[in-house]
Amino acid sequence: MSTVPPLTIPPTKARARNVLPGFRLTLGYTIFYLSLIVLIPLSAVFFKTSTMGWEAFWHTVADSRVIATYKISFGLSLLAAAINAVFGLLLAWALVRYSFVGKRIVDALVDLPFALPTAVTGITLATIYAKDGWIGQFLEPLGIKVAYTPLGILVALIFIGVPFVVRTVQPILEDIETELEEAAASLGAQRWQTFRYVLLPVLWPALLTGFALAFARAVGEYGSVIFIAGNIPMVSEITPLMIITKLEQYDYEGATAIALVMLLLSFALLLLINVLQAWSAKRIGRTS
Amino acid sequence: MAIQKKNLTKFEQRSATQEKPWVRYFLLALALGFFAFFLLLPLFAVFAEGLRKGLQTYFEALIDNNTLSALNLTLLAAAIAVPLNLVFGVAAAWTIAKFQFRGKQLLTTLIDLPFSVSPVVAGLIYVLLFGAQGWFGPWLQAHDVKIIFAVPGIVLATVFVTFPFVARELIPLMEAQGKEEEEAAIVLGANGWQTFWHVTLPNVKWGLLYGVILCNARAMGEFGAVSVVSGHIRGQTNTLPLHVEILYNEYQFSAAFAVASLLALLALVTLVIKTWVESRVHQTSDELPMEAPRTIIQSDTV
Numbered sequence A: 001m002s003t004v005p006p007l008t009i010p011p012t013k014a015r016a017r018n019v020l021p022g023f024r025l026t027l028g029y030t031i032f033y034l035s036l037i038v039l040i041p042l043s044a045v046f047f048k049t050s051t052m053g054w055e056a057f058w059h060t061v062a063d064s065r066v067i068a069t070y071k072i073s074f075g076l077s078l079l080a081a082a083i084n085a086v087f088g089l090l091l092a093w094a095l096v097r098y099s100f101v102g103k104r105i106v107d108a109l110v111d112l113p114f115a116l117p118t119a120v121t122g123i124t125l126a127t128i129y130a131k132d133g134w135i136g137q138f139l140e141p142l143g144i145k146v147a148y149t150p151l152g153i154l155v156a157l158i159f160i161g162v163p164f165v166v167r168t169v170q171p172i173l174e175d176i177e178t179e180l181e182e183a184a185a186s187l188g189a190q191r192w193q194t195f196r197y198v199l200l201p202v203l204w205p206a207l208l209t210g211f212a213l214a215f216a217r218a219v220g221e222y223g224s225v226i227f228i229a230g231n232i233p234m235v236s237e238i239t240p241l242m243i244i245t246k247l248e249q250y251d252y253e254g255a256t257a258i259a260l261v262m263l264l265l266s267f268a269l270l271l272l273i274n275v276l277q278a279w280s281a282k283r284i285g286r287t288s
Numbered sequence B: 001m002a003i004q005k006k007n008l009t010k011f012e013q014r015s016a017t018q019e020k021p022w023v024r025y026f027l028l029a030l031a032l033g034f035f036a037f038f039l040l041l042p043l044f045a046v047f048a049e050g051l052r053k054g055l056q057t058y059f060e061a062l063i064d065n066n067t068l069s070a071l072n073l074t075l076l077a078a079a080i081a082v083p084l085n086l087v088f089g090v091a092a093a094w095t096i097a098k099f100q101f102r103g104k105q106l107l108t109t110l111i112d113l114p115f116s117v118s119p120v121v122a123g124l125i126y127v128l129l130f131g132a133q134g135w136f137g138p139w140l141q142a143h144d145v146k147i148i149f150a151v152p153g154i155v156l157a158t159v160f161v162t163f164p165f166v167a168r169e170l171i172p173l174m175e176a177q178g179k180e181e182e183e184a185a186i187v188l189g190a191n192g193w194q195t196f197w198h199v200t201l202p203n204v205k206w207g208l209l210y211g212v213i214l215c216n217a218r219a220m221g222e223f224g225a226v227s228v229v230s231g232h233i234r235g236q237t238n239t240l241p242l243h244v245e246i247l248y249n250e251y252q253f254s255a256a257f258a259v260a261s262l263l264a265l266l267a268l269v270t271l272v273i274k275t276w277v278e279s280r281v282h283q284t285s286d287e288l289p290m291e292a293p294r295t296i297i298q299s300d301t302v
Helices: A022-048 A054-061 A066-099 A105-107 A118-128 A150-175 A176-187 A191-219 A223-230 A241-246 A252-287 B022-051 B054-062 B067-097 B104-118 B119-130 B136-143 B151-161 B167-177 B180-187 B192-221 B226-228 B241-247 B253-290 B294-297
Strands: none
Touching: A022 A252, A022 B104, A022 B119, A022 B151, A054 B241, A066 A105, A066 A150, A066 A191, A066 A241, A066 B067, A105 A118, A105 B022, A105 B119, A118 A150, A118 A223, A118 B022, A118 B104, A118 B253, A150 A223, A150 B180, A176 A191, A176 B226, A191 A252, A191 B119, A223 A241, A241 A252, A241 B022, A241 B119, A252 B104, A252 B119, A252 B226, A252 B241, B022 B253, B054 B253, B067 B104, B067 B151, B067 B167, B067 B192, B067 B253, B119 B151, B119 B226, B136 B241, B151 B192, B151 B226, B167 B226, B180 B192, B192 B253, B226 B241, B226 B294, B241 B253
16 A cells, blocks of 8 residues: 555545545446346336237246246245245255254255356256166156156256245355254253244245245246156246247247246346345344 | 264253264155255266266267357357346445345345246346347348347347346345445445445455356356257357257267266365355454444444
8 A cells, every 4th residue: 555645635525425536337237238238128118018008918927838948837836935035944954053064065965056067957957867867767757757847847946946035045044043942942942942932033034035946936937847848838837948949930929928037026026125124134134 | 973063053062952872863864865866876977977988988078169159159149148237246245235225125126036937937038039030130130130049149148047146145145234435435436446446345345256156157057048049050150058959959968977977076176165255254254343433333323
């Protein structure tokens, strides 16, 4: 810091004035770049659908094959997020509460689904759950088919959702003080009661946030699902694939209409996640 | 197995915060079983399948011309997308963390928007803008500029899906650090650029690196969005993940998994650097209270 120029104290007009420079420049650039890359392109979806008329729009998004994809995408995403909520909490619990060999490796690998490209996930899961694959060969005699069925979609959605729940619950669990549980124990609570009535209320907002994040990701997921799904119309077709199918038929309006439905759902979920996170922050503030 | 007390978590040192042993082992087994089954097994499978036909087939798939041109395009897309989003992330974090203004919450939410948009929709929006039948389609055709089914489209889609990574790491970090240090620098006569370079940047460097690593991993691995705008022209508009798909669909499984293992390796490297950065962040945040300047600045507000 020896090259700092001679001391010149800028004149202060008001006490509350922010002396830091660059507000207009950075705000201007932020809004410009955000509009250019995100907002204007996304608005194209709304403009394109507004030109197609209500009747045509409804005909596209309420088509029975498209409705089937909603059921598959939303139903399986909910189920996958619920399974992740349970096992994600368990994994976060093990990582925070217990000591075991290789804990640091497990902790680092929890983020694997974030880092592994979805196409790699897709072909790998399809291969190990195929009927001669590592896992598939043991399930085949039991009559359980995973690859190329809705069950395969569920497996892929569970894989990609794991880190969301673990990473939202883990920091909250780490921040909990031992005193709370000691107090509960000294007042005669069983371990299970302590968990149910002392810990779970604190964890609940984070758990719900993780659930919502995993769900939001699962609904839009494409790469890791299409290889294992089999993509049979009415049975194992997901909504994002429907958009691709329409695009390949040069039905841009149809693709955009379905995209709009997905976008509106994303916005609703984003809003919900924000509310949940605000609630979570408030809850943490109160307990500490 | 004797476990030393210092290795135990704070919860294991007190009996009141412990479960019965059988409960503990049961929960641990369940958690690790889930981990091994859903995360570890697929990771091993990528490499095992890639090497199934031997090392020679493996490396032949990697040095294939189409693989190399796909690798080139993947590196190019990341080399453009990451710096763009890095500059944006720094600008957005500066304005959101250091200043108060109306609509700040809305702006923060909008920055996160690309995360909640399906990758397929992310690709579609650029087709609507720049495709043959899109808003700018006729103009682009008249001027002989190709964006969709060409490299610019792939770069755009990559920029979109990696848009929030750096910003969302930096915003909470810079908010938590406050602006007292920067104000002190300005009052002492540093200009804005010096303040940023000598005061802000050293404070956020690990968070910045963290964001860049995640941004890069996603940029190199993106599939859905890129798939929509690529057109899948071999040797020209194929990225590594798209190349994996093509090989797989042509039943060249060993080659597909060889290329996939390259991407899996990238993922592992990302995780290693990420873990290392996280440990650095923990160290610096532990050191903070002991550093004198912070406490001095805080004390004059009393």
